Amino acid sequence: MPAGSRIRVVIVDDSLVAREMLTQILTSDPDIEVVGVASDGQEAIDAVARLKPDLVTMDIHMPKMDGIEAVEHIMAYTPVPILVVSSSVHGEGVGRAFDALGRGALxxxxxxxxxxxxxxxxxxxxxxxxxxxxxxxxxxxxxxxKLRPPEHLPEGPVHAPMPHVGGSAVVAIGSSTGGPSALMTVLGALPGSFALPVVVAQHIADGFIPGLVAWLQTGCKLRVVPAEDGARMEAGHVYFAPTGLNLEVDGATLRFTAPERGQLYIPSADTLFRSVARTHGRHAIGVILTGMGADGAAGMKMMREAGAHTIAQDEETSTVYGMPRAAKEMGAASTVLPVGAIPAELVAMTSED
Known part of the structure; x- marks a missing residue:
């Protein structure tokens, strides 16, 4: 999109009321222009091919062709950023919204x-x-x-030795844009016998953590749950930070903390990683997945300096190479891997004697 030009959007929704509300909202910003609307998936495919917008807002439940099929077709033939706009925050329908993310929506x-x-x-x-x-x-x-061999980075400014990873106590993951599908790839490939608890800070719209947890559980052997303040971590469980609060690890206990003044990303991967570095040091593993911005890089560097093993997703498999790039450039990541190779690396590290 050329600098200074307006953002051209196509709105896809079978509800006239929803289309009009979204049009009113978006056109209230002088930098956004609604260049087309569609009431089903097929109309969306045609509109994207014809209008070449900068972004598409996509409903899921529509007649003729639903949003899932439309996303899959658009991302295969005329790729464009897609924002799913869903009324399904709870219940079975929310899983369909996350299915769209698995097919390329952002x-x-x-x-x-x-x-x-x-x-x-x-x-x-x-x-x-x-x-x-x-x-x-x-x-x-x-x-x-495609999977490719790990990229092992130079040690950089690390002041503590790499951990004896067989003694690891927890895996901490930070992710943002593109995170749900990356998390499904990583968590879904871990065996039910995985010996560590996993804690996750995923940037997501308010109200969608329960749906994300339920969707991930359909493809995971581990138990995926929303974190609870004061709960003790258990091996084989995946704990998700809530929206609106930060998640910290205090030994084996999960703690919720209020966001700091001016904090941009909530929940914060930096906050989670720093707490893990303080309480588990070299007995921890940190992972940064796809996402915009630099959240998690400073916290992961603190983990690496404490002796933890740290992994960043590579550029080729990242939906947005922001957070992983920041971690790599800061010297926070000891290893860079395609997302599909991360599960095997985690299993290998936790299997070492």
Whole structure:
């Protein structure tokens, strides 16, 4: 998208009311232009091919062709950033929204509805913010990255020895844009006998953590749950930070903490990683997956300096190579891997004597 030009958006939703609400919200920003609308998946495919927008907002449940099939086709033939706008925050329908992310959509947000008038300004501001950010993402044809050998980086400014990884106590993961599908790839390949607890800070719209957890559980042998303040971690469990709060690890106990003033990303991967570095040092493993920005890089560097093994997802398999790039450039990552190779690396590390 050329600098200074308006962001061109196509809105896809079978509800006229929803299309009009989204149009009102988006066009309230002078830098956004709605160049087309579609009421089903096939119309969406045709509109994207014809109009070549900078971003598409995509509903899921539609007649003729649903949003899942439309996302899959668009990402295969005319790739463009896609923001899923879903009314399914809870229940079975939310899994379909995350299925769209697995096919190449970037993020999911709650659809504004007439009953949301009291919160419309907040919801609208969040949608505009996401559109502005995601429209700048360079997407490619959605094909899974091929595995390739690990890229081992030079030690850099590390002051503590690498851990005896067979004595690891916890795996900490930070992820953002593109994270749900990357998490499914990583967590879904871990065996039910995986010997460590896993803690995750995933940036996601408010209200979607329960749906993300339920969706991931359908493809995972580990038990995937929302974290609870004060709960003790157990091996073979995956704990997700809540939206609106930070998650910290205090020994074997999970703690919720309030965001710091001006904190941009909530929950914070930096906060999670720093707590793991303090309490587990070299007996921890840190992983940064796809995501925009630099959240997690400083915290992962602290983990590496404490002796933890640290892994960053590679550029080729990252939806957005922001967080992993920052970790690599800061010297926080001891290893860079394609996302499909990370599970085997985790299993190998935790199997060492």
């Amino acid at each position: 993020e999911v947000v709650k659809k504004p509805e007439p009953r949301d008038w009291a919160e419309l300004e907040r919801i609208g501001s969040e949608i505009i913010r996401r559109v502005r950010i995601l429209s700048r993402v360079r997407v490619i044809t959605h094909i899974r990255g």
